[in-house]
Amino acid sequence: xxxxxxxxxxxxxxxxxxxxxxxxxxxxxxxxxxxxxxxxxxxxxxxxxxxxxxxxxxxxxxxxxxxxxxxxxxxxxxxxxxxxxxxxxxxxxxxxxxxxxxxxxxxxxxxxxxxxxxxxxxxxxxxxxxxxxxxxxxxxxxxxxxxxxxxxxxxxxxxxxxxxxx
Numbered sequence: 435x436x437x438x439x440x441x442x443x444x445x446x447x448x449x450x451x452x453x454x455x456x457x458x459x460x461x462x463x464x465x466x467x468x469x470x471x472x473x474x475x476x477x478x479x480x481x482x483x484x485x486x487x488x489x490x491x492x493x494x495x496x497x498x499x500x501x502x503x504x505x506x507x508x509x510x511x512x513x514x515x516x517x518x519x520x521x522x523x524x525x526x527x528x529x530x531x532x533x534x535x536x537x538x539x540x541x542x543x544x545x546x547x548x549x550x551x552x553x554x555x556x557x558x559x560x561x562x563x564x565x566x567x568x569x570x571x572x573x574x575x576x577x578x579x580x581x582x583x584x585x586x587x588x589x590x591x592x593x594x595x596x597x598x599x600x
Contacts, residue, residue, distance in 0.1 A: 471547060476520035478554045479587075483512035485561040486580075489572075496569040504577050511584050512557070519550075519591060539597070546594035553587040 486509045490502060560580045567576055 471551075472519050472522060475550060475554050476516040478558055479512055479516035479519070482554075482558045482561040483509055483516065485558070485565050486512060489561075489565050492565075493569055493572060498569045498572060501572045501574070501577060504574070508577065508580055508584065511588075515584060515587055515591070518588075522595070542597060543594075546590065546597060549590050550587070550594060553583070553590050557583045557587055 486505060490505050490509070493499070493502060493505070557580070560583045564572075564576065564580055
């Protein structure tokens with residue numbers, strides 16, 4: 435990001451990335467917006483997992499078994515990532531604690547939420563690209579981008595979880 439986005443711009447950007455999150459700034463609806471965000475991101479990770487399942491089925495039908503173990507691990511990682519975000523405790527962000535947070539921390543929170551949404555989009559896109567590949571192109575190098583995207587999402591999610599545990 436070249437020019438620093440204002441808090442309002444981050445909220446608008448997040449609202450475009452996740453439908454139904456437009457009320458995120460309203461203090462009365464933080465908890466509900468947080469839950470919608472988590473459910474939406476988890477559902478999108480589930481969609482990517484189903485795409486990987488389709489790739490597995492395609493390879494099995496083509497009798498190409500070499501990449502199946504690795505794909506199975508990726509599928510489980512996607513399942514775990516979706517569950518991690520879906521079942522994070524209510525208010526996992528720390529926004530809902532009794533303590534007040536300053537605008538800089540809130541700005542940081544929204545930045546993490548945008549990064550999470552963008553990371554999930556990258557996971558979905560990478561899974562779709564993998565699905566569009568031919569079975570012959572499913573070598574070890576073909577799976578690397580998805581592995582990296584999942585690891586990136588997990589890293590961002592854990593950073594976000596730790597944001598208010600300082």
